[in-house]
Amino acid sequence: MTETPALAMHEVCRDFRRPRTSLRTAPPVVHAVRDVTVDIAPGERFGIVGESGSGKSTLLRLLCGLDQPSSGSIEITGRPIHDQPARRLGWLRETLQLVFQDPMSSLDPRMRVRDIVAEPLVAQGQGSARERRDRVVELLDAVGMPGEAADRYPHQFSGGQRQRISVARALAPAPAILVADEPVSALDVSVRAQVLNLIDDVVEQFGLTLVFVSHDLSVVRHVCDRVAVMRQGEFVEVAPTEQLFADPQHPYTQSLLAAVPDLHAALAGRAAADLARGAREATPPQ
Template identity: 50%
Template sequence: MSETPVLEVNGLVKHFPVARGVLRRKLIGLVRAVEDVSFEIARGETLALVGESGCGKSTTGRLVLRLMNPTSGSIRFKGEEIANVDKDAMRRMRRHLQIIFQDPYASLNPRMTVGDILREPLNVHEIGDGASRAARVRELLDVVGLQAEHAARYPHQFSGGQRQRIGIARALAVNPDLIVCDEPVSALDVSIQAQIVNLLQNLQQRFGLSYLFIAHDLAVVKHISDRVAVMYLGKLVEIADKKTIYAKPLHPYTQALMAAIPKTDPNLRAKRVMLQGDVPNPFNPPTGCRFHTRCPHAQARCSAEEPVLREAASGHRVACHFFETLPPPVIVARSGPPQGKFAERLAAFEAAKQKQEAMKV
């Protein structure tokens, strides 16, 4: 019998009402931020949730943590339904579900010392006494690569990378099972990104953590994820293990995302998939497949019928009517080395990660 997943999400929906009038009493429609999202995360696994800005990634993470209430759907944590539990029950559950925020500058209280920040979750959940909490603060600082004397300092006295380490230590304070990482490295320099990614991986191995890793940087996702779920306009369009989705993406949107990643081999490049137009408004999403207005392979059926997320292979699901007949991504010879800032960023990330690995040895 297989082990129960740490997290099971089924048919998750979040709609935000839009009203107008002096008292905002007249409902004029709904913003469909998250629509019928389903996935699971095993113990010790990292599921990366990727997509363009505004596609519903962060909203999904907050729904999982019950920082906002879902419109409908099921959220099961270690087999227990938490989508509809009351505030008191959810407060007891929160010690097992934590989050690392995107902005290391805004997510720490500037009026609290680092020691107070790390003691706060212990105080809230009434874990230990004064002496044990002080010892726990010192342990957490050591775990994330900071010094014990840093507990007396304030957040403004630290760099961005150090602040994010403090945020990670705060998430670890109550020994959680699942951590939602909401773009935890996007606000950091490339070399610091590699350090934080390495830290997250080391902590995962040490404590058996599960991560929902929300990101838009596919170079970072490739290093840390076990599986990848691709989101577009509130819906999942493809989900598979990392190796499969980077080597053989089947949905046209996933292919466009992957084609935009510069190849590390300077003699190869992917044929760019140029998407037309902008992401549609979630207040009035297209009928049928939400991607059909930008898809280079769209047919009449795409605008009339919404595709379901169906099996393409074991563990590989795709929401496309015609993925079996789509041409595969084309890799062609390159006449020169990779160009652009993204290529430079990828190369710098690879170099920083190699440096970190060498330092471990």
């Protein structure tokens, strides 16, 4: 028996009309998403990568039920989300949760962490007050935050810690799918690896399906099993991650990979420079 995909998109399109510039011409149509078809298996870590303006954000809005496709279909765990009013998509909020790009703007500064993490549970009427408190403690521990963090406010934490709180909030209703929208692009380089490792850990621990969206191929390579390269609203290439990096087929993918810095070469160059600087400083002046 074939397993039901966690997420299935079939010929999904989303078109927008620009304002009319002349009474004699029809408004031009912008094809933000064009004929996207893909099945994502339960437990898979699926990356979507592309430059700014490639259609990633529009596609995310469609996946989250915040917008409707112009044509095509989207199913989450076998249930369609297109052509349904928002009031009937309450189940989707429990099944799919989103980690946003900027944790400072996505966390209410007036709320304590305990209320932020419990917010999805309150909205969906899950558990008693005591059960929600216990769930908050459990989730903060799962993302590496101390229990006393529950009584503090977002501004009292670093960017990496705030993103950990965002992950805890997303995990609160026990979703099947976690969507991460550029989750480390607003963070310092020094903490990006920590947050990526956290996402990797919670996906494994909670048995989640991951949809990871980024403009950075090197980041996607770190966490994803399979990658879709998006350009001008289309998936121009979909392949297992290592296959994509080893043998990219589409010219656009090849150009993106050519622009990825060689991290090992950069680190070796930096080490050589530090060594040379140390040698100069150790040499007495003539």
